[in-house]
Amino acid sequence: MSQDRPTPTEPAAPDLRILEERVYRGGNIWSYDPAIHLVVDLGVLEAYPTDTLPGFTDGLLELVPGLANHSCSRGREGGFVERLREGTWLGHVAEHVALALQQEAGHDQRRGKTRMVKGRPGVYNVVYGYTDEGVGLSAGRLAVRLINHLIAPDEEFDFAEEFEYFLRRAERTGFGPSTQAILEEAISRDIPYIRLNSGSLVQLGQGVHAQRIRATMTSRTGALAVDLAGDKDMTIKLLGSAGLPVPKQETCRTEAGAVEAARGIRFPVVVKPLDGNHGRGVGLNLMSDDEVRAAFAVAKEESRGGWVIVESYITGKDYRCLIIDGRMRAIAERVPAHVIGDGTHTIEELVAITNADPRRGVGHEKVLTRISVDEAAIERVGDQGFAMDSVPEPGTMVKLALTGNMSTGGISIDRTFEAHPDNVEIAEEAARMIGLDVAGIDFICPDITQPVRETGGAICEVNAAPGFRMHTHPTVGEPQFIAKPVVDLLFPPGAPSRVPIVAVTGTNGKTTTSRMIAHIFKETGKKVGMTSTDGVVIDERLVIKADASGPRSARMVLQNPRVELAVMEVARGGILREGLGYDRNDIAVVTNIAPDHLGMRGIDTLEQLADVKAVIVEAVPRNGFAILNADDPHVREMRNRCSGSVIWYSIQPPDSPERAFIEKRLRRGGRALVLDPTDRGDMIVIKDGARTMQLAWTHLLPSTFGGTAMFNVANAMAAAGAAFAAGVGLHEIRQGLRTFTTSYYLSPGRMNLINVRGTEVFVDYCHNAPGMEVMGTFVEKYADAKAATSEWGKISRIGMVATAGDRRDQDLRDLGAAAAKFFDVIVVREDERLRGRKPGESAALIIEGARAAQQAGGARVRQIEEVLDEVAAVRHCVARANPGDIVVLCVDNHARVVSELESITQAAQARANERGGDLDVG
Structure with a gap:
């Protein structure tokens, strides 16, 4: 303001x-x-x-x-x-x-x-x-x-x-009152829900625990039972065969057949569509052939199959008995839409007065529906000897509808605790005969408090997906909380409704960390659903290939009935665009905060970027965990936003300020993963307060390339922290890390090492200056270790560099400058999607940064070249490399790049086979 x-x-x-x-x-x-x-x-x-x-x-x-x-x-x-x-x-x-x-x-x-x-x-x-x-x-x-x-x-x-x-x-x-009642009960029990369409199809729970409802039909409602309830003729026959009171009934397709049936049954009769609902097309208390003919035309119009039912007219009050899971839960007396005369106002004015009741609204928006004065209502008024401008005597009830449906303006009176036990038993038996888990039994009888077998009356219909509004919001009487038994049916007390969710975010390393976490849990036998920048993976199967690090993909994972645990890679863009897509995550992992995507969607500083990434930390409940990188000051600050516990990790040496920060918290009973250097190498150690547990040697983890890829050491520690927080045993965590490799099968586009004609080629998604710094540091260590045993002499380093065009100009220059520090040759390319830039513009800025670093001195780069097309740049880098050299390809389309590398290798092998000699490495 x-x-x-x-x-x-x-x-x-x-x-x-x-x-x-x-x-x-x-x-x-x-x-x-x-x-x-x-x-x-x-x-x-x-x-x-x-x-x-x-x-x-x-x-x-x-x-x-x-x-x-x-x-x-x-x-x-x-x-x-x-x-x-x-x-x-x-x-x-x-x-x-x-x-x-x-x-x-x-x-x-x-x-x-x-x-x-x-x-x-x-x-x-x-x-x-x-x-x-x-x-x-x-x-x-x-x-x-x-x-x-x-x-x-x-x-x-x-x-x-x-x-x-x-x-x-x-x-x-919006949701109807029945669906809303069930959802409110689910929410009160901390059961999450996902709306699956614009109607009332909703998923309750997540993954393997998910159940679905459509209004008051549930995952456990049998399709055959619904069909039987919709076939009113078969319903009456089944109930009659069980000895339950039902009206006499016949089905017909012609007007003449309806008249003949009515005569056989004897007047008065009811004519209604065989497969209708909501009281549409129903003619009641018909006393003559002409009335049957007129009612037949209306009923046939509402019948989907063209069949019409003629049945005996049962006099009495209209009761709806609600049966859930075989037990009677509520009974409502339904009174048709009507007005009561006062001797002053016309019927039209009385309707307006009634509709002015604040409880009445449009459709199902409120507890009562406004009375609609249509042709049928005017005809009903006329049948009672009135016109709309008539002034009824005080106390005179004038009906505007035949049936007591709430959707036509009727009212309901709660009679749940007044019903005679015999009537309750009849209603429950009727639901069992049809096989419905949630059933609405329509009783017509003089008085529900008296046994229907003695006073007369019958079951007229059994309804699938009965409405709840008349029970949850009766016009007269106490509301019945009938959503509870429905949710009990789907989720018995103590039954789980959620799958554990591990959310991973950060500037760099989040994809590899997500894959490591998923791999560890897969080794424990869990079916894992994962979202990442490469797509949606369900139980190790890539089901959607796309950038799937947003909320829509998260919901897709939570909808899959095979998923027992979800690992969500969460990107900045998705958070800003749509939020998380779920209400909370049990474990949040934040790898780092570095300059990337700045200047987009109002995010201009690292502090603002950290605020966005911290959303997953804020989504951790009190019994959850945040796995935070203590080496990053912006990530450290996120501890104040976490309602749960924090597990720290650090790759810094024991005498560093970061380790001092961790040690202080360990003395208070905190937990952390740290590196303990020894003569044999670095050991990843889990510290739980004063207790220390050795996890694994870094050089024995394949993803770290002998301990030289420190960024993957950090990723492995983050993944181990998440698994430890989830209760996975040390042996399972250790086994998961030891079997996770950066092969293209397990980690496509992330540190994939491919030997091409004697040259070691790394394929990675590195696309910003901070990522290039850690990649370059790895290349230096890896090259030094390789040079000590190399037979090829001097090892050259060739890097293919690019990033997305929607980054700031300075970000592109910084990327070029970072690459210049570590590579002898830089080949600059561009992504296929230029994201608002002209062809060559992004490459020119990267080259500008590299040349500036070269001219300033201290840079390693000797040659800077431009090959804009990705595949052409790949070929150029491989052609420039000699046996023993190291090539790092920072890719956009990793599948296309790996395919090209395979083609180059196969071509070289074919030439060697033709000559009958060794592989052509020239």
Whole structure:
């Protein structure tokens, strides 16, 4: 919010605009929970806080009265109104209006914040919670339009009409009351959920523990049982065969057949579609052939198969018995939509009065549905001897619908604890006969408190996916918490619903660390789902080949029914774009924070980048762990954001400040992985307080190339820390690290060593200056160790260098300068996707940095060459190399590069075979 308040005269035309919209589907930089993020520009309205806008506050409260309940920062009801009258900026108002509109749609959201965008006066970040993202976005857009309208009225903007449309959209896209009730119960038990479509198909739980629901159908609802319940003729036959009370019934396809059936059954009768629902197409209490003919046409129109049922009309009250897992959980008496005469108002006026009840809304948005006056309702009124302009006598009940469905405006009365035990037993037996785990049994009888076999009555229908609203929000009586037995059915008490999630982030090393963690757990027998920059891997099978380090890929892993543990590589871009995609991770691993991707999406400094990466640390619960690199000062600071425990790791020597930092925490009972140098090499040691456990020699881990690749030593320590936190035994961790190699099979594009014509070629994704520094240090150590035993004489180092074009100019120069320190020959290429730069522009900046380092002295590089095409650059590097040389290829498309290297090797072998001699290494 701006601090200096100008003295405006009269606001110009309002131009509050939404510049950007984002939907966070998990933890994010603004909130632990899913949120909508709008970037709004107040334009000239930045100069006009609310107390300078005459009539604005009163007009806003008149249209959105729910704002009066908002506490805002005052912490008490009415606090936001105080802020409005004292003066607050319109971005803040948009936040509260968006929340209030969602509350009107039945989505109880209260979380929000508004902050000015740094360095952009008048531009604000407006962040608020949502239940359904479509409704949340619509609320934000409508809020902005309403604010502009209140400042300068727009003749084309009708808020009442727009608000009605908003509510109807919310009703279409939001969860229905039944689904919402189940989800609220699941949330209360810490069971996560994922919405699978725009309807009511939802996954509860994760991975192998996942169950699905569609409204009140569950993963355990049998398809055959649903078919039987939908076939009303077969339902009645099955129930009748079990000795349960059912009406007489016949099915027919023709009008004549319906009339004949009605005569056989004897009037009065009911005509309804064989496979209908929600009471559509039902004709009740039909007394003549003509009425049957008329009702047949309506029922056939609603029947998908063209079959119509004629059955005996059972008199009595309409009861819905809800059976879950074989037991009766609730009973509701359903009363059709109606009005009660008062001797003053017409039926039309009485309907309007009834619909004014705040409990009534559009569709399923509220506990009751508004009564709709359509042709069928007018006809029903006429059947009772009234017209819509008639004034009924006081106490006279006028029905506007035949059936008691809530969706047509009916009401419900809770009768759960009044039913006679015999009736309860009949309802439970009916559900068992059909085979439904969740069933709605429709009873028609004079009184549910009396045995139906004695008083008369029958079961008219058995419904799959019965609605819960009449039970959870009865018009009269106590609500029944029927979602609990549904969730108990899917997740019995004590049953797990989550799979462990290990999230890995950092500037460099996160992909290799993720693969190491997945490999360790695979060695323990777990089926691991993993996301990475290479794709989605399920149980070692690459199922999607793409950059899959974002939230969408994370949800794909959690939806897979084979996954027992998830390893998520989390990238900066995904966090900023959509958040994490899940609510929490049990273990967070942060490898390092280094200059990369700066200058993008408002991230300009290492501190800001660290704030983004720290989201996974903030997503660690109290019983979780953060595995943090003590050698990186920005990562060390993340300890203050972790609700769980911290396990440190460091590759620095015992006399370093980093080790002193760790030792201090070990004395307090902390845990860490460190390197203990010995005459035989470096030993990775796990320290748990005062206890020390030796894990592995670094030179015996294949991924470290004899202990020379210190970055992979660090990655191995991070992976071991994650496994240790998850309770994996030391032997399993040790075995996992010893069997993990940087082969193309286990770690494509990460330190793959390929021998090409006597030349050792490393294929890696190294693409920034910090990564080049650690890669160059490795090459130096590796070359020195190789030179001591080499038969080839002097060893040259050739590097193919490139990075993405969307990096800052200085980042590209720094990459070139770093490469110049370690390689004799640098071949500069470009990615296939230039990301906004012209051909040759990125390469020129890298070369500029390399030449500057060369001219400054101290650089190793002798030759700097440009070959823009990746494959051509690979061929050029290999052609330049002599036997015994080291070539490092920093690649974009690793599959294409490895394929090219294989082709070069095969061609050389073919030439050697033709000559009958050794492999051509010239």
